[in-house]
Amino acid sequence: MTLRAVVTGCGHYLPERVVPNSEFEQSLETSDEWIRARSGIERRHFAADGETTSDLASKAAQNALDDAGLNADDIDAIIVATSTPDLTFPSAATMVQAKLGMTRGFAFDVQAVCAGFVFALTNANALILSGQAKRVLVIGAETFSRILDYTDRSTCVLFGDGAGALILEGQTGEGSNEDRGVLSTDLNSDGRHRDILYVDGGVSTQTTGHLKMEGREVFRHAVEKLAQTASQALENAGLTSDDVDWVVPHQANIRIIQGTAKKLGLPMEQVVVTVQDHGNTSAASIPLALSVGKERGQIKTGDLVVTEAIGGGLAWGAVVIRW
Structure with missing residues (x-):
């Protein structure tokens, strides 16, 4: 028998405010058609004034708990992936812990954009x-609307706010790749490429920054590295792209998603796509898409799911899960 981390619940939350592409036409030299053609994005959600990353994360987490039929004290650990925490410290995860009423266990943040x-x-x-830990609540949550340069049409139209959450629980399997749960992972980073995607400010520089991106360079790295890490994760699990039911990619840009699927030899019919509705929600995009994919009836128990993402750093990786 082999211990596996099995998904037992998922949920998401989006702020109420929906921002269509047309809203940017009022202040930028851009158009709905231009944004759609280059990114596939039609709309995104922005957090309300006073609505923080931990607020979004807590609501997604509660939805995941409800989906699993659990309460907060059934959880041993909370991990929040975010680049836009409420404060420099403490971690957003400890804030989520408090908001959920969780009085045991531990919580921490992960930052890989x-x-x-x-x-x-x-x-x-x-x-x-x-x-x-036996049960871990894993959350991706972002308020990227707070770090955008609204005079830069090449970046500010791409991002949105939101949160998604999964609950992983330790369960025994047979030790084969037919088991439910996380079957393999693959993580990578290369700090030499820092300057193609970063925020030009931070605590130790005593500045407040905005997101900066060299779009063409990011695109070039993204398609190659996402296909590579997904293939490596599948190989680590003793599987190939022929075994995949669904790819749930980081929702950055429809052209990156299409290019990666092509390199993996998979049709777009096997890719969960939400970028048109949410934009790029950074660390929240994969759990958001997983939750929406389940809600739509796409992802079902027993399906083989590959998630892959790339972000500033550069940092990239993939996880293979049997749902």
Whole structure:
């Protein structure tokens, strides 16, 4: 028998305010058609004044708990993947812990930008396999609307706010790739590429920054590295793309999603796509898409799911899960 980290619940939350592409036409030299053609994005959600990342995360977490039929004290650990925490410290995860009324266990944040949820999921899997925790609540949550330069049409139209959450629980399997749960992971980073995607400010520089991106360079790295990490994770599990039921990619840009699917030899009919409705929600995009995919009836128990993401750092990775 083999211990596996099995998904037992998922949920998401989106702020009430919906921002259509047309809203940017009032202040920028852009159009709905231009944004759709280059990114596939039609709308996104922005957090309300006073609505924080931990607020979004807590609501997604509660929805995941409800989906699993659990309460907060059934959870041993909370990991929040975010680049936009409420405060420099304490962690957003401890704030979520308090908001959920969880009085035991531990909580911490992971920061790997858009790849954050893949890194958090890998850490949660390791905690379960090592016996440190039985149930881990893994959340991706962002308020990227707070770090955008609204004079830069190449970046500010791409991002949105939201949160998604999964609950992983330790369960025994047979030790084969037919088991439910996390079957393999693959993580990577290369700090030499920092300057193609970053925020030009931070605590130690005593500045407040905005997101900066070299779009063409990010695109070039993304398609190659996402296909590579997904293939490696499948190989680690003794599987190939022929075994995949669903790819749930980081929802950054429809052209990146299409290019990665093509390199993996998979049709778009097997890709969960939410970028048109949410934009790029960074670390929240994969758990958001997983929750929406389940809600739509796409992802079902027993399906083989591959998630992959790339973000600033550069940091990238993939996780193979049997749902």
